[in-house]
Structures are given as C-alpha cells and as structure tokens.
Amino acid sequence: MTGEAPAPPERVSLLDRVRAVSASHRSVSSIVTMAIVTAVLPLAALVPPFSSFNPQSVWVNSFADAGVFVLLALGLNIVVGLAGLLDLGYAAFFAIGAYTYAYGASPFSGNDFPFWIMLLVGALVAATFGLLLGAPTLRLRGDYLAIVTLGFGEIVPTVFLNADKYTKGTNGISGVYAPGLLNLHFQSTNPWPFYLTMAAIVTVAIIAIFRLQDSRLGRAWMAIREDELAAASNGVNTVSTKLLAFALGASTAGLGGVFVAAKLSFVSPDQFGFTVSFTVLAMVVLGGMGNIWGVGIGAFIVFIIQTVILKELNAALAGTPLAFIDFLQYQYLLYGLALVAMMLLRPEGLFPSARRRRELHVAEETEGEPAPAGAMGGIEP
Amino acid sequence: MQMQRSIRLPSRVRRGPYQLVGAVAICLVAAYILVGAQQFSNFLTVGAIYALIALGYTMVYGIIELINFAHGDVFGMGAFVALWLLTVAGFHGAIDNPLVLAVVLVALFLLTMGIMGLVGMVIERVAYRPLRNAPRLAPLITAIGVSFILENIMQAFFGPSPVTSPQIFDLNARFNVAGASIGYLNVFIVLVAVALMIALQVFVGRTRLGRAMRSTAQDREAAQLMGVNIDQTIAITFFIGSALAGAGGIVWALYFGYALFNQGFYAGLFAFTAAVLGGIGNTTGAALGGFFIGFLYVAAAQYGYFRWFEVLVFGVLVLVLVFRPSGLLGQQLGERA
Amino acid sequence: MQSRTITALAAAVVLTAGACSSSATTAPAGGSSAPAASTGAGSSTAVGGKSVTIGVDLPLSGGEFANGDPTKKGIELAVNQANQKGGVAGYKIVLSIKDDAVNGVHNPQQGATNIQGFVADPTVIGVVGPFNSNVGAAEIPVSNRAGLLQCSPANTNPGLTKPQYGALSIRSAYPNRINYIRVATTDDIQGLAGAEFAYNDLGKRRAYVVDDTETYGKGLADVFVTQFKALGGTVIKQDGAPSSTTDYTPLLTAVQGQNPDVVYFGGVTATGGGLLRKQMAQVGMGNIAFGGGDGIVDGPGNVQGSFIKVAGSAAANSFGTVAATHDIPNASAFSDAYKAAYGAAPGAYSASAYACTQVILQSLQAVAGSASGSGLREAVRAYATDSSHSFTTQLGTISFDQNGDTTQHIISFYKTDMSAAGGVGDWVFVRQQDFGGAGSSGASAAPGASSAASPAASQ
Incomplete structure (x- = not known):
C-alpha cells in the first residue's frame, strides 16, 4: 500500500526544485512533502534502532495515532499561534467530534452513517460548539479566556460522564463502526488504511491552514494577535475574526475526534481530560507557535516520546546498569524534565515561525517585550 | 491602604471597603439561609482552604502574568511536608494539652511554610526566571512540566497510594451552636486562613516590599528605574505565594489526615478558578472567590447535584465573566487595557 | 541559532538515544536464569530452548501505578514460580510488560496500541490485562479479530462480555469466538x-x-x-x-x-x-x-x-x-510468597492476576503436546475459553462460560x-x-x- 506514495530517493534529488516552487505552489509542495513523509515513516520503522522497539505494523498504528495529535496541534495553532487566543480546553472539541461519530455510527444510536460524511458532520458540530463557547467569551481579555476555555474543557467530558442516559456515562459507547471505502472495510488489526486516511486528512488540513494563513483572514488573525486595538481601528472585525479562528480550530479537533472514535471503535469521557488539552498546547508551543510545519513536527515528537519512547525505556535499558530503575514509574518526571529543558533551551519553540523570529529580534532591540494584548498584571490588596 | 493604591483603580473600589464588607455580609447571611448552620461551617472550612491556595495563584499571576500550574502541586507537596514533619517528630494521635498543641502548630506552620516558600523560589529561579522575556506561553509549558516533576517526586518519596497523617488536632472535639455541631479544628482553619489573609493585606498594602511588589506588577521597567530590585521582588512573591499554599497543605493534612501525590492539581484548578472569579491579581478577590467556590461545593452537596459540581463551578465562572469580564473585584477596564 | 536548535533537539533525543539499545521484552525480575529473550521485532524464538511470551497490559504510571503495580507483581510471581520449576511443558515463560497509561491516566488508545504490539509478536500466546474496563472496550475488538487470548484480572463491567449489555458489538469480528475471559465477577x-x-x-x-x-x-x-x-x-x-x-x-x-x-x-x-x-x-x-x-x-x-x-x-x-471463595487452598502460601518476593502485602488484584496467569499457563500445558509454533496462540485461546475446561487457580477452581465470564x-x-x-x-x-x-x-x-x-x- 506504500506504492501510492513516491519513492523517497527520487524525491531527494528533486528537493531543490521542490523548494523553489514551494513558495508559489504551496499546496503542491505540501502534498509532495506529506507524500514523502507518509512513505518514509513506515520505512524508518524498519531501520534499527526503531525496528527493535516495535514491529512495523505497530509503528504504523502509532503513526496513525500521532496523526490525530498532529491534527489537533494544527487546529490549536490556528487559535493560539495565529490568532493569539489561549485555549486550555481544546480537548472538549476533540470529545465532541468523537461523540458525534459515536452517535452517527454505532449500535448504541442505531445509526450507520458513512465515516466520510461523519468527518464533515463532526467538524461542523465541533465548530458550532466553538461558536457557542466563543460568542459570549471572546471579548474576555487574555488569560480570562484561558480559564473559561479550561472550564469548558472540564465541563464537556463531565457532561458526557454524568448524562449516562444519553452517553452510557463512564462505560463509554463501544462497538462504534469502522470506516469503509468502496469494498475495503477498515479493520482494527490492519493499521495501514487508518494511517493513509490520517495522512490524507493531515495533508488537506495543512493545505487549508496555509491558505487561511495567507488569506485576508489569516492576516487579520495575526493583526489581532499583535495588537487588537490597532487591528480594530484598521477595519478588522475583531469579533467575527476571532470567532472564525475558534470555529476553525474546533472543527479541526472535531475531525480528529471522528477519526479516533472510528479507529478505536470506542469513546469514553476519560479519553478527553485536561491532560489532552495540555499535551496539545505543549506540542504547539514546543514545535514553534505559528509555524505550521513546526507545530506538526512538535506534535509528532511529543506524541512519540510519550507513547513509544517512555514506554520502551524499561525494555531498552534492560541489561544496562540502569536496569534496576523502573522507568515506567518515572515517566511523569522524565516528561516534565523534557518539557522544562526544551523550553529553557529554546523558548520560542523548536521551529519558530519566521515572523515570530523577527518579532523576538525587534523585541530584543527595544529592550523589552511589546505589551501583550492581554496584559492585565497588577497586585492589589 | 487607600493612599497607596494606584491611581488606575476605579472609584468604585476606592469607596469600597464598607460597600464590600456590606456585600460580603449579605452574601454570608444568604448562604446561611440557603444551606443551614451545619453546612455553613462546612462551607467556611472548604472555602478557607481554596482561598489560601488561590492567594498564591493570584499573586504570581499579578506580578508576572503566569498561570502557574505548578502552584497546585506546591500545595499538594505542602500537605506531604506537613505530614512528614509530624511523622518524623513522632506524633501519633491527638495532642490533648492545648499549650503543647499550640507550640507544635506554630512550629509546624513556620517550618512547612518556610520549606514550601523556598521550593517556590527555587521553581521560579530554575523554570520561570530564564524565560521572563521569552514568548508568553513558554513559562506556561515549563509550569506544566514542573507540575509533572513535583507529582512524580511526591510519588517517588511517598508512594502512589494515599498516605495518612498523624492527626494532632482532635477531630472529634466539637461544640454546639445554633443547632450545629462544629469542630474546633474547623474554627481553627478558618481563623488561620483569615489571619494569613489579613497579614498578606497588610504586607502588600503597607510595607516597602509590598509596595515594590505592586509597582513591579504594574510596570516592571518603571519600578526598576525607581530602584526596585525586580528579581528579588519576584522571588519574594513566589516565596509568599508558595508559603501560603504550604499553609493550605498543612490545613489539609490536619483536616483530612490524608495526602495523595496528585491531589494538588484539582485543588489548584479550583483555586485558580477562585482567583479568576475574584479578579485575578486582587488578593481580596481571590479570598472571596475561594469562599464562593466553597459555597458552591456545599450547595451542590446539599441539593443533590454534587456530580455536577465541576460543571456548576465553571458554568458560574463563565456567567460571572460574561457580565464582569475582569472578575468580581478585578479592574474593570472594559474591552481593552 | 543553529547550535541552539541542535541542543534543544538533543534534549528531545536524549530519551530516544537511551532507548536505542535492544529488545522490547524483559524477563520478569528475578526470573531465575531466563534469558532476556527478545521477542519484539524480528526474532521469534529464543536461542537455545523454547520460550513463549505472555503479554501484560496494565496501567503502570502516575496515579494508576498503585493499581497496576501489585497486579503486575502477581503475574511476575506466577511466571517466576513456573520458570523455577523448569518452565511449562518445556517452554520458558517470558513476560512482555506494557503500560497503558499516558500522562498518568489509563488510556484506551494506548491500550489498543499495546494489543496491536502483542498481536504482531508471534511468540505472545496470551495477554493478562487490562485493568480498566474502558481500556478493555478498545482492546477487545483488536484481540478478537486476531484471536489472541486476553484474561483480565480486574474488569467488572458486564458490557465487555454479556450480549444483553452490548458485548456483541465489541467482539463484532468473531462474536462466537471468545478470546476475552476474566476472573473478576461482574x-x-x-x-x-x-x-x-x-x-x-x-x-x-x-x-x-x-x-x-x-x-x-x-x-x-x-x-x-x-x-x-x-x-x-x-x-x-x-x-x-x-x-x-x-x-x-x-x-x-x-x-x-x-x-x-x-x-x-x-x-x-x-x-x-x-x-x-x-x-x-x-x-x-x-x-x-x-x-x-x-x-x-x-x-x-x-x-x-x-x-x-x-x-x-x-x-x-x-x-x-x-468475589472469591474465602477458603482458597494455599491462600496464605500465595501471600507469603508474594511478601517474600516483594516485601509488601499483595494488592487487591494480585491474586486475580496470578490466577489469570495460571489459566494461561495451564492452557499452555494442556495444548503444548498437540500444537506448537504459530499454532500455539490459537490452541491456548481455544482451550482456555472452552467452558468444559476448568482451572485450578488462586481463586479456586474456575472455568469460563460461553461469554468468557468466570463461572465462579x-x-x-x-x-x-x-x-x-x-x-x-x-x-x-x-x-x-x-x-x-x-x-x-x-x-x-x-x-x-x-x-x-x-x-x-x-x-
């Protein structure tokens, strides 16, 4: 099934040309890059040391799961990275997407709508909730918005948990139908169709987000991020612009949710806790806020660290002098240290966007940060 | 206190103390009527604990605009330090002699608050100070990292199961008033919280360091030009905030006799909500927010909606912020600062 | 700038580098002379002597460690004891332990990935786990399709097994080929x-x-x-x-x-x-x-x-x-052995996990004569889920009904x-x-x- 992606060696020789066209043909270059990545990743899994962790099929399964988080990070990047709105409850939209699919195609609801239609429906439903949350709250400044979204992120899974009549509560909805394409029924033991589907979704998302970023809307987002007042006085409708960022970010999470529900064939409230929101935020910041490729790579790295590398440390270090330590127990510690170390070494993220790099440079020259849009410090008794 | 307030404060607050006291009194009476005497004492106890944690949140936010997600775990660690000190000191059950109890409690508070204050300073030095001029979200991520690190340290030292604390304060010492049976410990907790809050008000409002803090919070550069040592001031803010979280931890250990390595996170979440409800950066607001959440907690239990407590808290938060975008006592600055 | 990127990437890669040695499988701690047979990627059988792998999927980090760890130790104890007696039917038993918690919370997605790993490893004849019912609901569809035996020591949600609670949609691939059994009563x-x-x-x-x-x-x-x-x-x-x-x-x-x-x-x-x-x-x-x-x-x-x-x-x-008989034969022998090995009293599910391991080992013992190699997995599954077979375990003598639930x-x-x-x-x-x-x-x-x-x- 790898056949449909171009073989890597040919492409490497074309790299310069690809780079040259990429500025004017971003969609094409995105497709080509994603095709290369999609082809190379499964091959990399066959090469030591990666091949010693897991067999290829398990790696491909992990890559498909990682794709979900890449998608989430791309979506959150619209909200946080482009529009500058801090969202700490992003997992809520992920949950809404997943439950939408569970209602759309499971024995629990009795419906069996096709996965591909439900992808759109899930994105739409999540976007609707994004608008519902955003409309009353987007006028809040800076971190007040953060805590409201954090609250929303807690409310949504709690509602799914407690409204057991409609959601089967803590037991979750099981037996959610797998996707199918023509005569191919996706099977839980074969990760390839899921992987390729995810790669396609991510590719479409990347192209769409690039286009958005370069559009009038994208410029409006960045204007709001830099200075909301100035943006407003230059004729940007800040309310609808921010709402659109929220809705588009939410719809991306909705896509991820539909995919996860279909792949796992199961949804339950405890899959969408605040740790998911925080993890995705860490992915965005680590990757380099505002940089679409950077965010994607950051998400991929964090996901693989969390779900593969930390899990295999025990096995990998067996036989070394460190083998007496149960590394599984110290995953929190190692993950926490990795977050702190990476942030200290590279506060602007691994791959800061060009624009951000310029901003930081200017900020350094003027000896101090420009006042952030949400500045509201002050201590009062 | 008044004359040291910044001129940015709207007149509403400057007229304030009497209005505020009146409003609080009315709320308390309403709360009493709604839930009854026994639950009223429960609500004050829960509220006092949330308020203590919220104070640290609000101070840190006020001075460096950082949502310090590690703060909840500093509180959690405070509970462990307190129970560890008591265990090491060889206490088992309740101390009957009030004098001895008083001495032990004073020592416990001084030690635990001191240790947690230092922990807070170290965290600031290592994880936040290097990022002071970094993009705003960078320290937020290190805060999440520090939170994980603290939890794993507690788990490594104390294990993943609940750890019990010696309860030096007799839980069953109670008195009856207005048809309610109230523990002396509940009274003690509320008194400690209120005393610490008043001490903090005085410190922030009347001392030189407090003034340095407020000026740093308002305009770091200007404060620096006026000779305020910014690093030191921020470090002290962390010390005080973390020491207050430590006090919350002690109270927790005394009251529940129990600590779990990851308990701090949720408590911290609600405390942060309390700080935002009250108007972030405003210490009085944080305290009131803490008590308000304590009230919601008790009311949800009383009326059979405890399952929905979290939804209730965050729902109320959204409502409050929609109508007062800067919290109950926050600076009402309209859409833009 | 460039050099800082590299340093920062290095911080991320430190963990990777650490994990770059070999093997995905460990012998249980103190597992006598069991060779740390690598069963992960390519290799299938151990050098010198036959071995089979039992997969373990439990939440082993964060707040879940308190649940998962004593449960895991129950499995290790059973395997160590078997290996000390020279293995089962000539097979040395190796454990492959996987953690299904992410960020300290049990995670159905991680559980499903772990099961995929076991399915792909031809030496795995059965899995003990999961601990949480939610994880089970995401794992059973995978293991059911692959025909891999899973025995849960702790799942109690009726929906995982009983058709009237919706279990048929979980094992939709082969509704009549039971592969998931549990020793916990619902x-x-x-x-x-x-x-x-x-x-x-x-x-x-x-x-x-x-x-x-x-x-x-x-x-x-x-x-x-x-x-x-x-x-x-x-x-x-x-x-x-x-x-x-x-x-x-x-x-x-x-x-x-x-x-x-x-x-x-x-x-x-x-x-x-x-x-x-x-x-x-x-x-x-x-x-x-x-x-x-x-x-x-x-x-x-x-x-x-x-x-x-x-x-x-x-x-x-x-x-x-x-959910067990009180007068289990050798109950104190189990807790004594556990205490001797780990210096602590058994956890709530240690004995159940021990029993699950016993079921798999006894099935292996029974089928080893007639099946081998790649046929072992299916033979073990078929034997263990056959309701006419009974097993002498730490929880008493048990067998499994047509849905995989214990008849005890x-x-x-x-x-x-x-x-x-x-x-x-x-x-x-x-x-x-x-x-x-x-x-x-x-x-x-x-x-x-x-x-x-x-x-x-x-x-």
Missing part, C-alpha cells in the same frame, strides 16, 4: 451481594449511596441501588463524588437528617472510600454501617493506603464483598474487626454465598441494560 453480582447482605444480614432499610463516578464504582453502586430497592429497602439518595473529592462532610451533612442506617460506597479506597468512612465519624455518623465492594477490602490497618489505615478507628462496623459466582462477605491483626484492625470473614447465575439472568433488573440498545442487531 458488577451485577457484587452489587447484588452487597444489597442482600445489607438488607438481610444486617437488617438495614435506609441506604445512602455514594459512587466515585468511575466505571467500577458507578457500576457497583447502580446495581446496589436497584437491588436494594428490589428487596424492599429505601435508597435515600445516590451521590457521585469524583475521585478528586476529599471533603465528604457536606454530602454527609445533607443526608444526616434523613437517618440512613447504611452507607454504601461504590469505589476503591484511593477514590475516597477511606475518607468517606472517616468523615462519617467526624460528623457523628460513625455508628451507621458502611459497606462497599472489594475495592475497600484491601488489607489490615498497618498497610499504607488501605481502607482501615485511612479511616482509622472509624473503620469499625464496615462490611465488604469479595461465590461472594465472600467480610466485616472490619478493629481488634484483629494485633490491634491494628483487619477484615474478618463472615460467610460466603454462591450467586450462581443470578447476575447474568438478572439483566433486566440491572441499570444500563435499557440503554444498551439492541446490540444483537448490529453488524
């Missing part, structure tokens, strides 16, 4: 037993019920409520208090005036059982009986984190149900005795009763059944 039986004990043995009529909103606790509490009402009792109120709750006094104060005579808790000690009991005494409800499932019957008062330790003297007058429906009742265990307090045996078939036939009475929307019609 919630519907334990909740029923708790209700009968409270109503009949203790003569209680007015119950107040609290659950921890999690799968095990909520399921248990819901069944208790239904059954207690069916017996003629009154349930004053059922509250849900998430595991982060530590202050139960407002909940207790709210029902105090309505004179409950028994408080039932669905959950485990770590999600609030001990604190709830302790605070009952604090608000003057210490004389009211308290009960729960096996989640609170977790050892004497000198075990850190146990119900009796957390509740202290308030633990008196409590009862608990355990004996519930033992325990009460706290604060003078037992040398004065620190312990659970003492009261009586035991066989609830054979009660749970599986009583589906219509169990809550949640109505919402399980005609699963049989699916796919």
